[in-house]
Amino acid sequence: MGVEFVDLFDQWASSYDDTVAGKDPEYREVFEGYDSMLEELAQLSVSPVMEFGVGTANLTKKIIDQHKVVFGIEPSSEMRKIAKMKSPEAAIYAGDFLKFPKLQTPIRSIVSSFAFHHLNQEEKSAAIQMFHEQLEPQGKIIFIDTLFENEAHKKQLIQQAEADGFLNLAQDLQEEYYPYLEPLKETFAAHGFEVSCKQLNKYAWLIQATKGE
Numbered sequence: 001m002g003v004e005f006v007d008l009f010d011q012w013a014s015s016y017d018d019t020v021a022g023k024d025p026e027y028r029e030v031f032e033g034y035d036s037m038l039e040e041l042a043q044l045s046v047s048p049v050m051e052f053g054v055g056t057a058n059l060t061k062k063i064i065d066q067h068k069v070v071f072g073i074e075p076s077s078e079m080r081k082i083a084k085m086k087s088p089e090a091a092i093y094a095g096d097f098l099k100f101p102k103l104q105t106p107i108r109s110i111v112s113s114f115a116f117h118h119l120n121q122e123e124k125s126a127a128i129q130m131f132h133e134q135l136e137p138q139g140k141i142i143f144i145d146t147l148f149e150n151e152a153h154k155k156q157l158i159q160q161a162e163a164d165g166f167l168n169l170a171q172d173l174q175e176e177y178y179p180y181l182e183p184l185k186e187t188f189a190a191h192g193f194e195v196s197c198k199q200l201n202k203y204a205w206l207i208q209a210t211k212g213e
């Protein structure tokens with residue numbers, strides 16, 4: 001449950017940083033502004049931070065550079081190898097959004113970039129409930145991820161990707177669990193979070209959810 005895409009990330013790990021740097025035309029627009037998006041997320045994070053789907057530790061490094069404490073969780077062993085090489089000082093554990101080591105430290109923010117869409121709707125809801133339990137009062141979830149405004153917007157993005165010849169991207173947009181904006185906000189609200197969303201590029205949005213008292 002929840003880790004069906006991990007083999008793909010084991011295979012992608014060695015070229016992942018080239019992709020986010022814009023070297024793969026197919027995914028250039030998905031990661032457009034990657035560095036400044038991650039910088040914004042790192043600035044918003046409140047220490048101690050828990051990060052899910054660390055990948056190659058690009059966000060983790062930015063959080064550490066800001067002298068914040070971060071505990072990273074990553075299911076792909078190949079991604080973890082690269083993350084530990086790039087950021088030896090980082091605490092990175094095997095795990096995923098739904099199954100992770102229990103931390104004794106109180107957590108004030110939970111962050112993730114380009115990973116939450118790997119959970120289906122039911123799993124997203126279960127994860128948000130667990131995060132509610134893990135976070136301190138007024139704690140924050142801050143995610144960056146691709147989402148669709150609505151069904152028409154999803155169709156339009158898929159058609160554009162197909163017209164551009166980006167068939168892998170078109171397939172991802174259909175097969176992975178990218179949420180619709182309003183239902184995603186409703187899911188956070190149903191678990192006691194106040195949520196706001198802001199579009200960052202053609203695909204990526206910043207999602208900020210604050211736990212009530």
Ligand SMILES: C[S@@+](CC[C@H](N)C(=O)[O-])C[C@H]1O[C@@H](n2cnc3c(N)ncnc32)[C@H](O)[C@@H]1O
Nearest residue numbers: 002003009053054055076096097113114115118
């Ligand atoms: C597109 S990469 C993003 C990596 C990094 N956060 C970044 O912004 O570059 C997605 C990451 O999520 C991880 N992932 C996949 N399924 C996951 C799950 N169920 N829970 C947590 N992480 C997951 C993948 O292994 C991969 O490292």
